[in-house]
Amino acid sequence: MTQKATLLAALQSGRRLTTMDAIMDYGITRLAARIPELQREGYMINSRPIKVSNRDGKSVTVSEYWMS
Numbered sequence: 001m002t003q004k005a006t007l008l009a010a011l012q013s014g015r016r017l018t019t020m021d022a023i024m025d026y027g028i029t030r031l032a033a034r035i036p037e038l039q040r041e042g043y044m045i046n047s048r049p050i051k052v053s054n055r056d057g058k059s060v061t062v063s064e065y066w067m068s
Contacts, residue, residue, distance in 0.1 A: 003028045004037055011038075011045065016066040018052070035065055044068065 001009075006026050010017060022028040035045055050064045 004034055007031070007034050008038060008043065011043075011065065011067040014066075016064050018050070018062045018064050020052075020062070031065070032063070 003026070007017075007022070007028060010026065015021075017025075017031065019031045022031040028034060035047070039045055045065055045067055047063050047065045049061045051059050051061055054060050
């Protein structure tokens with residue numbers, strides 16, 4: 001299965017993904033590159049910035065992606 005197909009299946013199943021989720025769960029290291037590819041194919045993918053803690057415990061902002 002391609003990264004795009006894997007990502008699409010995850011999003012269609014209701015998953016909300018950040019880059020770290022995509023790396024850890026699916027081995028997709030360039031989530032921000034795959035999202036526009038799917039959007040160009042007509043898929044409506046939402047995103048929003050969220051705050052998470054990094055490994056040093058500092059608050060950082062990342063994008064979270066999902067499909068309605």
